[in-house]
Amino acid sequence: MDFIDLKRQYRAYRQEIDQAVSAVIQSGRFILGEEVSLLEQELAEFTGAGSAVAVSSGTDALIVALMAAEAGPGQEIITTPFTFIATAEAIALSGARPLFVDIDPKTFNMDVNRLAELLEARSRRGRMPSGIIPVSLFGLCADMDRINSLAQKHGLFVLEDACQSMGATYGKRLSCNLSSMAATSFFPSKPLGGYGDGGMAFFSDPDLAGRARCLRVHGETSRYRHEYIGLNARLDAIQAAVLRVKLRHFPNEIEARQRAADRYSSLLESFREHVAVPEVPEDYKSVFAQYTVRIKGGIRDRVAAFMNSMQVPTAVHYPVPIHLQKAFAFLGYRQGDFPEAERACQEVLSLPMHALIEESEQEQVIAAMRAALEHLKKI
Ligand SMILES: Cc1ncc(COP(=O)(O)O)c(C=O)c1O
Known part of the structure; x- marks a missing residue:
């Protein structure tokens, strides 16, 4: 028995996947392009999030979102200590310092009461963090409304680490559409997984989405014009084609x-x-x-x-x-x-x-x- 049987899933959708992958190979267009744009549109629609920006992994989705939000040295960003390393790594790579809040033992997600206590204590000391990355761990959404309202009260951004929660619901809304920014992963074993690395960042603010779109291609605003120091964090078309088939199922x-x-x-x-x-x-x-x-x-x-x-x-x-x-x-x-x-x-x-x-x-x-x-x- 496999822990996650990806071979069985391939056998179930084989014809559609083979056709989609073959069409990309025949098109000769392998990086970004129409397949990737269509996946962005379909996932923005599926989740209800304003804009979707496809990138090369969940880690890059977190990094690009943090860069778009101008996270950097001198800032602190709150997250949970019970997550995959990439959440805290993205904070550290941005130059900011991770600040942890313990978890609720029932849900394994950030304990919002402790978050409120930390923010009150910081507010009294006059030293506020700049953002919160709640993780919707194991496929269960964090308590995003309560987190958003604390963030709003204290002027912090919220980025949902939805790398494990694509498809999860919170009330009537879906993960990736529960805060102003979200990041998901298409690592093969994720609920919606590709056949290699991939990820997507989601934004409710079109300006931030626009900046993220530049950041994933070396900060490029038009051909060989670079407004920001960015990354090579593009999604490839074969991944998008596979993911579009899997999204239908x-x-x-x-x-x-x-x-x-x-x-x-x-x-x-x-x-x-x-x-x-x-x-x-x-x-x-x-x-x-x-x-x-x-x-x-x-x-x-x-x-x-x-x-x-x-x-x-x-x-x-x-x-x-x-x-x-x-x-x-x-x-x-x-x-x-x-x-x-x-x-x-x-x-x-x-x-x-x-x-x-x-x-x-x-x-x-x-x-x-x-x-x-x-x-x-x-x-
Ligand atoms: C909670 C969490 N955050 C971030 C990531 C990073 O995603 P990726 O492996 O696509 O870079 C993962 C993936 O395992 C994850 O589970």
């Missing part, structure tokens, strides 16, 4: 992911004492980029090793919080600074999850988990 895939998640949660009903299943708050719909449980009692690694020995792949997203990563040692954080993020790193375990996973495979995963818990004399 995406609404069905989102539902299939939610059905698969519900199935896991009901199969896990009988061992709730040892395993906490993902909680989706009312009015949210997760796209389950990962189906991530908590294994209680300090036995996560032993459960994972046992399951892996039964040919069931699992993953730990993430074993080390960002504030304790060597690369960020210069920030001076210590063990104990963000206890919820640290505890999550000890307890989380992601199970095989994709839109085309079969019931029998999910039963096999849960049988392996039951065997692991029995072996460890927990049930």
Whole structure:
């Protein structure tokens, strides 16, 4: 069994994908171009976001958005310590300093009460950060309305790191259209993934979108005229062609992911004492980029090793919080600074999850988990 079975997905859409890729090769136009513009239009429409700017990865989408918002040295930008490294990396690469807020243990997303406390404390000291990057982790949106209203009160920008949440809903709106800027990833294993690296930045302000469009091509405003120092962060046409095919199937895939998640949660009903299943708050719909449980009692690694020995792949997203990563040692954080993020790193375990996973495979995963818990004399 594959953790994410991309070969099965290819077999399902093979004819359409082969045709789309072949058309790009025959066109001789490989970088940006019509396929990329069409993908931008389709995703702006799908998410409801004002403008979409296609780039070469989720990391570049974060970087381009931060550059468009003029993030830089002397600024601080708030994010969560329980995320993929790229979120904090993009902040550091912009020249700004990451500032962390611990997570809500139920959703794994930024704890908005703690965010409010931090902003109040900073406001009293007269030293405000310039922006917030909430991460909609594992496919579940962060509490964006509350974050936006705190940001508005204190004059901060908000950039949703939606690299795991394309297709997730928050009330009636979709991820990538919940704040003035958002960044998503088309890494192959993402809910909407290409056949290589890719990403997209979203903007409600057309001026920022225009700047991002220049920044992704070396800051170029017209041929060989460069208004900004930019990047080579362009999306290629083959990725756009693959993504446009997958986008047609995406609404069905989102539902299939939610059905698969519900199935896991009901199969896990009988061992709730040892395993906490993902909680989706009312009015949210997760796209389950990962189906991530908590294994209680300090036995996560032993459960994972046992399951892996039964040919069931699992993953730990993430074993080390960002504030304790060597690369960020210069920030001076210590063990104990963000206890919820640290505890999550000890307890989380992601199970095989994709839109085309079969019931029998999910039963096999849960049988392996039951065997692991029995072996460890927990049930
Ligand atoms: C939360 C988060 N942010 C940023 C990224 C970076 O995306 P990419 O790998 O496309 O650069 C990822 C991808 O794994 C992610 O999960």
